[in-house]
Amino acid sequence: MSGRSTIATRLFWTVVLGGGAAIRYGAPALAATGAVCLAILLHRLDRPRRFRALVRRIARRHAATLALRRRQERFLDAYGNTIEDGWLREREYFVERTVLPLVEERGFSDYAEPHFDEMVEIVERVACAHELPDEMETPEDGIAYERYCAELLGEAGWDARPTGASGDQGCDVIAEKAGLRLIVQCKRYGRPVGNAAVQEVAAATLHWSGDMAAVVSNAGFTPAARKLAGTTGVLLLHHDDLATLAPARRAGRRVLAAGR
Template structure:
C-alpha cells in the first residue's frame, strides 16, 4: 500500500470509528475524533523532516569514514579538472547499502525511491562537514612518506620500520603488533592507486611471512584495486586510518602457512 493510500485509509477508518462513537457519546467523541485526525495529518506533514533527520543520523555514524573517502576519491587531473567519479560511486554505494535498508525498516522505502537525490545530498553535506587533518602536512617525497606512515603506525602501538629501498620485494614498511606482522606499501599519489600495488603488496606479504597486508595512500583506489583487495584480503587505507589499525591474524589470502604457526 502506498503512503498516500495508507493515509487515506487511516483517515477513513478514524472517521468511521469516530462517527460511530459519536452516536453513543455525542460531542466529546466528535472532539476526540477531530484531535486524532489532526494528529494523523500532523504526523504526515512532519514525515519529510523525520526522513531527513533519519538519513543525517545514519550518515553521521560514519561521518569520518565518509569524509576520508571523499578526500581520497577526489583528485585534480593533469588538466586542472576536479575528478570526483570515485567519490560519487562511493557515496551511492554507502547510500544503497547502509541508508536504504534502515529507511525500509522505518517505513520510508517509497520515500527513499522518490528522494534518492536528496539522500545523496544529505550524505554529501555530512561528509563535507568533517574537518580532517591538513593534507599539506603529509610529506610529498615518497621515501619521507614511507617514514611518515611508519611513524603513524608506531604511534598506534606497532613496532614499525621502513624497509631498505633495495631488496624490499614490494614492502615499504613492516610492522608487528602482538605477534601479528603487517606488510605495507605506501603510495603518495595525486590520483587513485591501481591494482598493481595490491598485487605487489600481496606478493610482499608472502615474502615477509606477513599476516596482514595493506596499501596506504593519500589518494583513493581504482575500482579494479578495490575488487582485487576484496579477493586477496589486502587492506586499502588512507594514512589517517593507521591510527586505529589493529592486528588481525591471517587476513591475507594465499600467504605462507608458516605465518600462522
Template sequence: MAGRGSLAAPLFWTSVVGGTAALWLGRPALVATGLAALLVLLRALDRPARFRRLVRRVARRHADTLALRQRQESFVDAYGNLVRDGWLREREYFVVRTVLPEIENRGFSDYAEERFDEMVEIVEAVAASVELPDETEAPDDGVGYEQFCADRLTEAGWRAHTTRASGDQGADIVAERDRVRLVVQCKRYGKPVGNAAVQEVAAAARYWSGDMAAVVTNAGFTPAARKLAAATGVHLLHHDELPDLHPVRQIRGGRAR
C-alpha cells in the same frame, strides 16, 4: 502518490472507527475522532522532516569515514580538472548499503526511490562538515611518505620500520603488534591507486610471512583495486586511518623470515 496513499488510509480508518464510536458515545467520541485525525495529519505533514533527520543521523554515525572517502576519491587530473567520479560512486554506495536499510526499517520505504537524490545530498553535506587534518603534512616524496606512515603506525603501538629500497619484494613497511605482522605498501599519488599495488602487497605479505597486508595512500583507489582487495583481504587505507588499524590475522605467509 505514495505519500498521499500512506496518509489517506490512516485518515480513512480513523474516521470509520471514530464515526462508529460516535454513534454509540455521542459528542465525546466525535471530538476524540477529530483530535485523532488531526494527529494523523500533523504526523504525515512532519514525515519528510523526520525522514531527513533519520538520513542525517545515519550519515553522522559514519561522518569521519565519509569525509576520508571524499578526500581519497577526489583528485586533480593532469589538466587541472577536479575529478570526483570515485566519490560520487562512494556516496551512492553508502546510501544503497547503509542508509536504505535504515529508512526501510523505519517505515520510509516509499521514499527509497523518489528521494534518493535528497539522501545523496545529505551524505555530501555531512562529509563536507568534517574538518580533516591538513593533507599537506604528508611528505610529497615517496621515501618521506613511507617514513611518515611508519611513524603513524609506531604512534599507534606497532613496531614499524621501513624496508630497504631494493629487495623489499613490494613491501615499504613491515610492522608488528601483538604477534601479528603487517606488510604495507605506500603510495603518495595524485590519482587513485590501481590494482597493481594490491597484487604487489599481497605477494609481499607472503614473502614476509605477513598476517595482514595494506596499501596506504593519500589518494583513493580504483574500483578494480577495491574488488581485488576484497578478494585478497588487503586493507585499502588513507594514512589518516593508520592510528585506528588494529592487528588481525588474515593472511598466512608462505616464507618465514
C-alpha cells in the same frame, strides 16, 4: 500499502468510529474525532522532515568514514579538473546498502525511492561537514611519507621501520606486533592507486615472510586494485587508518580481520 492509502484508511475509520461516538456522546466526541484527524494529517505533513532527519542521523553515524572516502575518491587530473567519479559511486553505494534498508525499516519504503537523490545530497552534506586532519600536514616526499606511515603505526603499538629506498622488493615499511609481521607499501599520490601496488606488496609479503599486507595511500584505489586486494587479502588503507590498525593473521591468501 502505500502511504496515501494508509492515511486514507486511518482517516476513514477515525471518522466512522468518531461519528458513531458523536451520535452517542455529542460534541465532546466530535471534537475528539476532529483532533485525531488533525493529528493524523499533521503527522503526514511532517513526514518529509522526519525522513530527512532519519537519513541525516544514519549518515552522521558514518560521518568520519564518509569524509575520509570523499577525500580519497576525489583528485585533480593533469589538467586541473576535479575527478570525483569514485566518490559519486561511493555515495550511491552507501545510500543503497546502508541508508535504504534502515529508512524502509522505519516505514519510509514508499517515500525513499522517489527521493533517492535527496538522500545522496544529505550524505554529501554530512561528508563535507565532518572535519578531517589537514592533508597538507602529510609529507609529500615519498621517503618522508614512508617514515610518516611508520610513525602512525608506532602510535598503534607496532614496532615499525622503513626499509629504505633500495632493495625493498615492494616493501616500504615492516611492522611487527603480537608476533605478526605487516608488510606495507606506501603511495603518496594525487590519483587513485592501481592494482600494480597490490601485486607488488603481495609479492613482497612472500619475500619478507609477512603475515599481513597493506597498501597505504593518501588517495583512493581503483576498482581493479580493490578487486585484486579482495582476492589476495591485501588491506587498502588511508594513512589515517594506521594509528588504530590491529594485527590479524592471514588464512591462505586472505586476511581474516583488520580492525580499528
